[in-house]
Amino acid sequence: MKIRRILATAVVAAVTTPAVMLSVTPAFADTKPAEQTQAPAEAQAQAQKQAQAQNKPTLKELEKAAAEAQKAYDAALAAEKAAEAAVEAATADTAPLAVAAKTARKTADDAAAAKDTADKAVKDAQKTLDELAETATDEERKAAEKALSDATTAAEKAAAAHTTAETDAKAAQKLLDDARVEAFRVLHKAREAVKETRAAKTAADAAVERAKEEENQGGGEECVDDPGLTTTVTGFPDTVTAGTVTTFSVRVANDTGKDLDKVLTYAGVHATDKDGVKDIAKYLKLKWSTAASPKWQNVDGDLYIDAIGALEQGKQADIKLRLDVDAKAPAGQGLTFIAGDYFNEDGSCGLTPDAAVNEFDIKAAAAEPVTKPSPEPSTTAPAAGSGVTPQGSGSSVPVNTANGTLAATGSSDATAQLALAAGAAVALGAGAVFITRRRRAGADA
Template sequence: MKIRRILATAVAVAVTTPAVMLSVTPAFADTKPGAQTPAKPTVKELEKAAAEAQKAYEEAFAAEKAAYQAVEDAVSDTAPLTVAAKAARKAADDAATAKFKADTAVTDAQDVLDALTEEATEAERAGAEKTLADAKTAAEAAATTATTAEADAKAARKLSDDAKVEAFRALSTAQDATKKALAASTAADAALERAKREEEENPGGGDCVDEPGLTTVVKGFPSKVTAGTRTAFSVRVANGSDKEMEKVLTYASLHATDKGGSKDIATYLKLKWSTEKSPKWQTVDSDLYIDAIGALKPGEQAEIKLRLDVDAKTPAGQGLTFIAGDYFNKDGSCGLTPDAAVNEFDIKAATGKPGAKPAPTPSTSTPAAGSGATPQGSGSSVPVDTTGGTLAATGSSDTTTQLALTSGAALALGAGAMFVVRRRKVGSDA
């Protein structure tokens, strides 16, 4: 009977530590010799971990929304610092105008004095000289006022700009926290679901243990895809242990939401696979397992070609894939990669104009534990489109663009936000 995989390491951590610290990266895998495999958690423990992770995610998402609102407030024309900066700029401009008039008065007074002839009386000359002196005094005062006002205007603008930059940075930090909480909730939720399925379909079966020697490395995964296109990549499954694995399976799940994170759009996407022995493309079914490798002896590896088909009607959004490896033997022993390889990608809506399909932008995926690789998601490296959001349209100065560039991904809600919430609703909404 097919063994259902459980993310044992990640869930064990979820049960004993705050949910927001949970990760589906290799960080929690202990590959040192003699390291003890964490005890398999019970379904009850998994339910508790999933509930705590979900709560942590909801709190992080609420904090992110608050940070987003803070950004909108900061770049608003009615923000106190923005109003103060505009007032200071107006004062500086008025002072500059006054200085110009004062300088003009000096020039005019000098012209009057220079125009006096020898026939001018002593009183006329004295009056012209006094007018010039008074004009110079007024010009000096106007120059001082203008210099001070300009400095005040620059200082006020800097305060306003700094507040905007800080708001963007705070949003970026909040988004990062949301992503971590989302990964924790998704991992805990998936572990619970699969533990229940294993319990139902493999009653009394032996516990699967973490096997750092079983690795899944995704190659060529795109950081973004476009509606109406197909993108090919691959996963290499390797047996780096000293034991034979008689039956090796590859687990692959796909999730996607629209830009707002509230609508599940995964139905528009299809994940397909093929191998050298089975070249015909096959859709990864609801079971989420690819049974195409068979046995792997120590040191052996196998490669599975994968293809992500994106329907032409797919709306813009974000996506996530989870890919991992399992094995089981006839004697009842079984093992699994300690963590899933997590890959994030942006989904671009179709432009409506026929043409060549854009080449995918490859990114380094997050390999499963035991591979020795450093986790790296693709979502954070994707440039943010600042032309269609509310924030890009607010603010009147040219600093808005600079702030957007400084903030990086701050203008977009975290990739895949609401995956867990929406995924749980799908079953009841169907």
């Protein structure tokens, strides 16, 4: 069956047209379905299929995007190397600013010593004047008074010189510190750019491989995107820890305008290490249960959950999911993809245009992690609109698989913009796996 390549379109957009992803003004994904005409349902479905086909990039376009991603990664590596050299130069004792700061500090220290000497001379002159005998002549008294006056004047000049020298020394040190901080800041941004462009390159390369696989498979037609079928995730946390389990809920709702003969829920998880390079998904397992089947069951190899069956128009169904994180899981980042498909006896089928994507951090376990057994899930599903989030309040980020767009917020900072594009590419790389698994043959998934 023909694989959907919608997310690959977004990879191309993220790499070849960064203005799409890096707008300095806020950009929001359009979550409203396109306004439908009053044409018959079959004509609407056909028009939607044609629109989807037009959005698909060619293999040549994907290969071009991968080449651009490679160039960006190479440039980031070069920038990182230059930034490391700049840090080394800025922190060297022979750096011009370091030499200037050292010289200014010595001048200030010498001025401080001169001030101390001048202050001592004032005290000595005052003592000499105070200890003059009553038999001292006027000339002796005038000489002592002049010595005190001269010492006081010299002390005032020494104090002023010390103040100036100390101010200059502090200013020189600040220039040195600021230059070194800036060098380290640039290095940090360069290293982040390396991570981000490496992730974008990985996603682009994966899109090329998946496109080649799709062309080799060939045949078949795709199901249409149907905004009337929705999946909503609640209770997913922002962080999970190795050796623990996390439960959350998924609600599948049918507002398609028709009864559905069979509804499947797609549930996948993707994870990488902290550098975004090594795939660590093997340490994460998804399980599911429902009120009718309260015993936890593993999500099958096709990542589909066949727990709902038929779903009437206007109805909804709840599924509980559990994410088990192996105690050996290293620190990293993860994504879960939750979506829905339906298949009718007349041969029609549809997909949720927006996959619910939850991003989360993975913390490594302590030295001796203790895994607590998870109790059997409650057979009572949370009430609609209850807002219950038993395991946290992580938000779901919709990935629009119909036109390859991601919700984003604008920023005038170049690093934030690069992070947005690269972060989107990482999500797209994982999401492309999600897309390739959702096939029209899902009726027997």
